[in-house]
Amino acid sequence: MGRLISYALAGALVGSIGILVKDSTLAIVLRTLAGLLLITMGLYVAQWWKGLVHVEKLGSKLWSVIRPATSKLLPVKNVKQALLLGFFWGWLPCGLVYSTLIWAATAQDALQSSSLMFAFGIGTLPAMLTTGLLAKQVKTLLANRNVQHLAGLLIILFGFYTIPFQAIISL
Structure with missing residues (x-):
């Protein structure tokens, strides 16, 4: 739940910034950028291109500031610690996030952006819970090249779906 709250907060922050720039051209540019980032993420997951490592390194600077607070929460002994650790975990560098x-x-609205990020977090719950419960089996599965290629291809397809039709026409 803490991770979902941090995603929603991050969504509210970017949505608030979007309010300041109510321009449909900017929305198209941002959505195109998001689609391109998803495509690069798919290439990374499929291990066809590792360029996304550089983007995640930028986020690691933020994580280096947050990391000391998380180490004080381990081992987790109560719900409050778990919520707080989850909140910090939501700020880990991640290209998909x-x-x-x-x-x-691109929603240009704090509430909509926050809701979208919260929904994204909920959508990641099955994978996160499964990974935690079946870590060894998931690790073996994710090491399979065919699974990597399929997962990467699905992310790439979603990236193309994300790019607005207007951006494709303008090319």
């Missing part, structure tokens, strides 16, 4: 944040900014 970054692309979704860019997409959320």
Whole structure:
């Protein structure tokens, strides 16, 4: 729940910034950027191109500021610690979160952007819970090249779906 709250807060922040720039051209640019970031994420997941490592390194600077607070919460002994650790965990560098944040900014509304990021977080719950419960099996599955290629291809397709039709026409 803490991670979902941090995603929603990040969504509200980018949505608030989007309010300041109520321009449909900017929305198209941001959504195109989000789609391109998803495509690069798919290439990374499929291990066809590792360029996304550089984007995640930018986020690691933020994480280096947050990391000391998280180490004080381990091991988790109560619900409050778990919520707080989850909240901090939501700020971990992640290309998929970054692309979704860019997409959320296109809503140009804090509440809509926050809701989109919260929904994104809910959508990641099955994978996160499964990974936690079946870590060894998931690790083996994710090491399979065919699974990597399929997952990467699905993310790439979603990236193309995210790019607005107007951006494709203007090319």
